[in-house]
Amino acid sequence: MAAQAGKLVVVGAGAVGSSTAYAALIRGSARDVVLYDIDQAKVEAEVLDLAHGTQFTGASSITGGTDIALTAGADVVVITAGAKQKPGQTRLELAGTNARILEALMPQLLEHSPEAVFVLVTNPCDVLTVVAQRIAGLPAGRVFASGTVLDTSRLRWLLGERVGVSRSSVHAYIVGEHGDTEFPLWACATIGGVPLRDWAADGGGKAFSPEALEELAQEVRTAAYRVIEGKGATNYAIGLSAARIVEAVLGREDAVLPVSTVLSGQYGIDGVALSLPSVVGAGGVRRVLEVPMDDGELARLARSAEALRASARSLGY
Amino acid sequence: MAAQAGKLVVVGAGAVGSSTAYAALIRGSARDVVLYDIDQAKVEAEVLDLAHGTQFTGASSITGGTDIALTAGADVVVITAGAKQKPGQTRLELAGTNARILEALMPQLLEHSPEAVFVLVTNPCDVLTVVAQRIAGLPAGRVFASGTVLDTSRLRWLLGERVGVSRSSVHAYIVGEHGDTEFPLWACATIGGVPLRDWAADGGGKAFSPEALEELAQEVRTAAYRVIEGKGATNYAIGLSAARIVEAVLGREDAVLPVSTVLSGQYGIDGVALSLPSVVGAGGVRRVLEVPMDDGELARLARSAEALRASARSLGY
Amino acid sequence: MAAQAGKLVVVGAGAVGSSTAYAALIRGSARDVVLYDIDQAKVEAEVLDLAHGTQFTGASSITGGTDIALTAGADVVVITAGAKQKPGQTRLELAGTNARILEALMPQLLEHSPEAVFVLVTNPCDVLTVVAQRIAGLPAGRVFASGTVLDTSRLRWLLGERVGVSRSSVHAYIVGEHGDTEFPLWACATIGGVPLRDWAADGGGKAFSPEALEELAQEVRTAAYRVIEGKGATNYAIGLSAARIVEAVLGREDAVLPVSTVLSGQYGIDGVALSLPSVVGAGGVRRVLEVPMDDGELARLARSAEALRASARSLGY
Amino acid sequence: MAAQAGKLVVVGAGAVGSSTAYAALIRGSARDVVLYDIDQAKVEAEVLDLAHGTQFTGASSITGGTDIALTAGADVVVITAGAKQKPGQTRLELAGTNARILEALMPQLLEHSPEAVFVLVTNPCDVLTVVAQRIAGLPAGRVFASGTVLDTSRLRWLLGERVGVSRSSVHAYIVGEHGDTEFPLWACATIGGVPLRDWAADGGGKAFSPEALEELAQEVRTAAYRVIEGKGATNYAIGLSAARIVEAVLGREDAVLPVSTVLSGQYGIDGVALSLPSVVGAGGVRRVLEVPMDDGELARLARSAEALRASARSLGY
Numbered sequence A, B, C, D: 001m002a003a004q005a006g007k008l009v010v011v012g013a014g015a016v017g018s019s020t021a022y023a024a025l026i027r028g029s030a031r032d033v034v035l036y037d038i039d040q041a042k043v044e045a046e047v048l049d050l051a052h053g054t055q056f057t058g059a060s061s062i063t064g065g066t067d068i069a070l071t072a073g074a075d076v077v078v079i080t081a082g083a084k085q086k087p088g089q090t091r092l093e094l095a096g097t098n099a100r101i102l103e104a105l106m107p108q109l110l111e112h113s114p115e116a117v118f119v120l121v122t123n124p125c126d127v128l129t130v131v132a133q134r135i136a137g138l139p140a141g142r143v144f145a146s147g148t149v150l151d152t153s154r155l156r157w158l159l160g161e162r163v164g165v166s167r168s169s170v171h172a173y174i175v176g177e178h179g180d181t182e183f184p185l186w187a188c189a190t191i192g193g194v195p196l197r198d199w200a201a202d203g204g205g206k207a208f209s210p211e212a213l214e215e216l217a218q219e220v221r222t223a224a225y226r227v228i229e230g231k232g233a234t235n236y237a238i239g240l241s242a243a244r245i246v247e248a249v250l251g252r253e254d255a256v257l258p259v260s261t262v263l264s265g266q267y268g269i270d271g272v273a274l275s276l277p278s279v280v281g282a283g284g285v286r287r288v289l290e291v292p293m294d295d296g297e298l299a300r301l302a303r304s305a306e307a308l309r310a311s312a313r314s315l316g317y
């Protein structure tokens, strides 16, 4: 199987980082995958476990360790490093911890890979994108977050199951914050060319009432909580999401993915990163699409932006 | 690489049939691929050439010959057998020749593979679908044509190139006859969630005027002619289209593809086969989608249906 | 992407089971993947996390839970369920615990999937294969362990790195117990057609002295310990190994893999399961290959067999 | 699906060239595939037909035409351009014609792609490799032929069918001339770790007598003739072989493939190109392996070399 050329560095060998590397190796998302972490025992064991399976994957290689020099010359850097929420710790305190980690990391990463595209996965990923982009001083398109790529995947799976159609034929997006204020763009959602709101139920009539749609949105919004409750983390779906984004960049795909980029005036929003359908290809995000939104959607987007701006400010950005 | 289970029989080892088998082997569209033709030297040579490359493909096998018994137990039968237009021969005369071939073939194929799904590729594929379905006496969903799957793929490639976005993010359909009366459903076409008609040009303003769209439709409509003029046939794109349809059936995908099924009342059309976005999965076409159409589109669909009905009638169906 | 038909049930949604499902989904190893575990919160969360990523995989589906009825009609069952070694617990005590789990599980699994092939991954996998095969009363080929498939993959990766050749061109096997008495078959090992023992070093001379080979064997033998020390478990490489075995069965591949089957006289060994290169295809293991071994190798194989026989006996088998 | 980075130029849009491009697009062997030919109508039609199918492939693009500037910056150039044997024309006359084409082509290709690796497919490919390498003045590893990669694939398929084992578990090589003097290396051939000559027949006893092996070799040697007789050309298997070689180069795989390189002293042969198992990776052939051969094999290799040297000489090389 062909493996895409290019060097992928995954920063953080935790549940998310190692799953991202695993998915990338199996899919051949990059020719060279490097796992970097500060925890030596952990990162070396993950690299070994991943390498031991490569008899059954394509040409991609996996190496890694604690030496920042290993990250040199990366084409894409996926950042999953970070502290996890501790009992009693607020989300904002967590954000502060992870922002501090980024402040130390970004300059080092950038020094070793001055041409890389940076993809933030560590949470809160929208806010940390602002932090990382400011620190790096790079164009917005080169520092973005996986954002609602994962949430959108969740929505499409749910919709596909609901209507009995392959999720690959479901076209709908979750936009805004990767978090509580996110929302779906129902107006432009289609299934196999049919507007979602016109989709016919099996027995006749519309399949989705406004309430049913709101329930679906709510189910997506709370999905991560349910997964974390049951297994302590989410890693598999985000690993695939991250690998998919890497492929779009390294493959110069110009594929549309709802990643989170620091905006500069779109929908009147500036200096805040949130997710919108975006063209992802060589060099990162090449264009943020302007999906038509109705007033309700515009208001929700503005609310998302405000929440994110407040978080960023409280971290000093 | 995993190969999808199931037995695929490709009838006709010409340019289209052998390309379909090649694509199916490389993609692992079916575990067992059988090529059947009446021309022994040809079919045995194609099978050998295909088999010689299997060191570099997955687990799928390829066999074949002139013995109809080889087709037994097929899960999907793709029919590419047929005469080609001879100089001076009208399209209708060709249709007659191919209808006669089908009349001889279908009963034999059905006898050996009573549970198979039949996919017509031989042209005129819409008309021949009516012929085959009548002969077989099977439910409409089990005998359908590749229809505008190929034309739709052509449209998406063109659109993707035009706007600089991956064709995988372009969602648009060509419907109607696989032929001169086919037309695109612009109203529900989207690119990455943005309605096609709202897509912004690089310099600002709408990217597509109604004239530009009509030109695109025309380019798709005449694409086959240009290919045939240059190389005498079209085979690669149709080979991939057929393999893709096979995967949707064998993989029980319920994927939406614009295949051509004998309609029974949709849009007021009955007993004519034409392409509409359809859910393709286990057992063939499971649902023909009712895409909202405006009056112009409805009129074009009716015109497509009338042209096809006339052809069928002239063949005695 | 084509997904192989067939139903894969993974028993145990722990680190190994969920990684197996993840690899199987990404690779399309089976059309339907079911995760079964007795821990409801855990299994439901894993299924959700896996399902959330399916936007980026092929047609395969993932479901699961704690209801044994979900396993019904499986084509392949991969068993990863089991207790883990507790501090102070001996390996034999652990074997006892896992044997008891199997005694309860196998009859239920068999009742729901009377035609399935069973692949043991839970350790000690060779001994548990004897247990499972006796309980099930099935032919040896239908109940086997992943055995040294993983260890062989480790060896090939190491050799590939050492000589600067793709691991896909390295052909060597680890055989015997999946554990301390395992050993490589150096005599028949080749790299791109060159006997391993003849492989030329870059500077001239043989690349591998007998001591160097023994070191490699030792590195493979202790690899799992090093991974477990660093990350607490091994899951990624075994997940890929299990997915690969599943593909060989469902794809009727007749691929040679060093799985562990209860022997019946080969090399004078009877009633003990250990790994030898075996043809894996429809219905499981179809043939255990008789690789020529020298006296030293035969002695090691006998030692492996004795160790395994003793373990099985102490568990009452 | 990930597409390997890099630019592949296929020179010659005939049966072989277009099949190579088709296989490369479906497999994602290169990010950018360019088809170049002097026949404008033909090449433009092939490019269009290939492009029309890309809705169903990965990120790879296909373009092409008659302008040599389109080939610029290639990473790998596969040369399939050439005249076909005309009635009454001897093989040597054909060689002359194709050598003249190369003499015109190589300088132009090299000028536009000074860093490319060149893979000769046009026949007689071994002799033309000498011609191309001399003209280009490049290191031997950068100008080589597909050689017996195709013949080896044929052999493995035959052996796999004969013993009922997946061809992926059959390890055997055809070496020497891509033509009548080629021969298999039986001594080092293995199936799943078992020496081929020791492989047990189903009923007991050795499966392969020396005569049976010689018959197999003969069947491989004459395979192309049988295919050409039946369909007028061979294209599918060679298309996959060429795509596979491209992947080894672009993926920096260091995979062992029996390609044909101008030798410099191996086995006492100098200045002649013939196939031997070789490590193919970044920059082309990185190492020609020295497989142990017995006296009979050495004699056959020498005979192959002499035949090829005579051909080259008669062309003035």
Ligand SMILES: NC(=O)c1ccc[n+]([C@@H]2O[C@H](COP(=O)([O-])OP(=O)(O)OC[C@H]3O[C@@H](n4cnc5c(N)ncnc54)[C@H](O)[C@@H]3O)[C@@H](O)[C@H]2O)c1
Pocket: A011, A012, A013, A014, A015, A016, A017, A036, A037, A038, A039, A042, A080, A081, A082, A083, A084, A101, A105, A120, A121, A122, A123, A124, A125, A146, A147, A150, A178, A233, A234, A235, A238
């Ligand atoms: N954006 C999303 O959609 C999404 C989804 C899931 C998880 N996440 C986030 O991903 C992050 C990682 O989650 P996880 O489950 O892998 O956590 P984890 O605790 O398992 O792993 C985090 C890893 O980061 C490493 N690390 C800490 N500081 C580092 C530094 N300075 N340099 C390098 N490595 C460092 C740690 O050693 C640890 O191995 C979390 O912030 C989580 O919230 C985001």
Ligand SMILES: NC(=O)c1ccc[n+]([C@@H]2O[C@H](COP(=O)([O-])OP(=O)(O)OC[C@H]3O[C@@H](n4cnc5c(N)ncnc54)[C@H](O)[C@@H]3O)[C@@H](O)[C@H]2O)c1
Pocket: B011, B012, B013, B014, B015, B016, B017, B036, B037, B038, B039, B042, B080, B081, B082, B083, B084, B101, B105, B120, B121, B122, B123, B124, B125, B146, B147, B150, B178, B233, B234, B235, B238
């Ligand atoms: N639907 C589409 O999108 C589409 C696209 C391309 C081509 N086509 C059609 O596909 C058909 C095949 O095209 P082609 O280029 O492969 O033609 P071809 O002439 O190369 O091959 C046709 C093959 O059918 C065989 N055949 C004839 N009668 C047969 C019978 N009774 N049983 C079995 N085999 C029989 C012939 O021996 C021949 O090998 C044509 O009708 C063409 O118009 C359709």
Ligand SMILES: NC(=O)c1ccc[n+]([C@@H]2O[C@H](COP(=O)([O-])OP(=O)(O)OC[C@H]3O[C@@H](n4cnc5c(N)ncnc54)[C@H](O)[C@@H]3O)[C@@H](O)[C@H]2O)c1
Pocket: C011, C012, C013, C014, C015, C016, C017, C036, C037, C038, C039, C042, C080, C081, C082, C083, C084, C101, C105, C120, C121, C122, C123, C124, C125, C146, C147, C150, C178, C233, C234, C235, C238
């Ligand atoms: N053979 C190999 O090469 C290999 C490699 C790695 C691990 N393993 C073995 O795989 C096994 C699983 O390892 P892990 O890391 O996933 O362990 P784990 O503890 O993470 O998971 C085991 C799972 O089994 C479940 N379970 C226990 N009893 C069950 C029952 N009766 N029915 C269904 N599920 C049940 C548990 O709830 C748990 O989720 C261990 O025995 C380990 O030694 C084998």
Ligand SMILES: NC(=O)c1ccc[n+]([C@@H]2O[C@H](COP(=O)([O-])OP(=O)(O)OC[C@H]3O[C@@H](n4cnc5c(N)ncnc54)[C@H](O)[C@@H]3O)[C@@H](O)[C@H]2O)c1
Pocket: D011, D012, D013, D014, D015, D016, D017, D036, D037, D038, D039, D042, D080, D081, D082, D083, D084, D101, D105, D120, D121, D122, D123, D124, D125, D146, D147, D150, D178, D233, D234, D235, D238
């Ligand atoms: N090495 C192998 O294993 C192997 C296998 C099969 C075929 N072949 C060889 O491959 C070659 C091509 O076979 P084919 O069936 O594709 O032939 P073909 O006649 O179908 O195509 C040859 C193409 O080369 C083009 N061409 C001629 N001169 C050219 C030039 N100067 N620049 C660019 N293009 C030019 C022609 O226009 C034509 O399109 C033959 O020499 C054949 O013997 C080799």
